[in-house]
Amino acid sequence: MPIAQTLFDKLGGQKTIDAVVDEFYKRVLADPTVNLFFENTDMEKQRRHQAAFIGYALGSGVQFTGKSMAKAHEGMNLQPIHFDAIVKHLSQTLEHFHVDQEDIQEVVKKIGTLKDDVLYK
Numbered sequence: 001m002p003i004a005q006t007l008f009d010k011l012g013g014q015k016t017i018d019a020v021v022d023e024f025y026k027r028v029l030a031d032p033t034v035n036l037f038f039e040n041t042d043m044e045k046q047r048r049h050q051a052a053f054i055g056y057a058l059g060s061g062v063q064f065t066g067k068s069m070a071k072a073h074e075g076m077n078l079q080p081i082h083f084d085a086i087v088k089h090l091s092q093t094l095e096h097f098h099v100d101q102e103d104i105q106e107v108v109k110k111i112g113t114l115k116d117d118v119l120y121k
Helices: 007-011 013-029 042-059 080-098 101-112
Strands: none
Touching: 007 042, 007 101, 013 080, 042 080, 080 101
16 A cells, blocks of 8 residues: 655655745735734744745654744734735645645645634734
8 A cells, every 4th residue: 555645745845845935925025914024034034944834734754843833923913814815825826836726725724723823812
């Protein structure tokens, strides 16, 4: 019986995840709905952190050692409009990289499980 391929491997591994994260942040930083949250952010560090997190979330097998979602978003008071904008940008970025809609829905579903850890903190 073949071993099930992780979404991480299916999407092309860390090199692809890094490219997705770069494109994702281009979109986020161009969006006035959410770009203000990154005004004082070291974006190089943020990109590395996000790539590691997404890799972990999609099954890279590399343990994520960053802050919890709740801790990372503490004091930001993110609202549903902000969360939805981030999900939209990630979905559109994955479409840009020709990821199947079924796989995009799987990613969005995984991100949706983090909503309570991110909003209203």
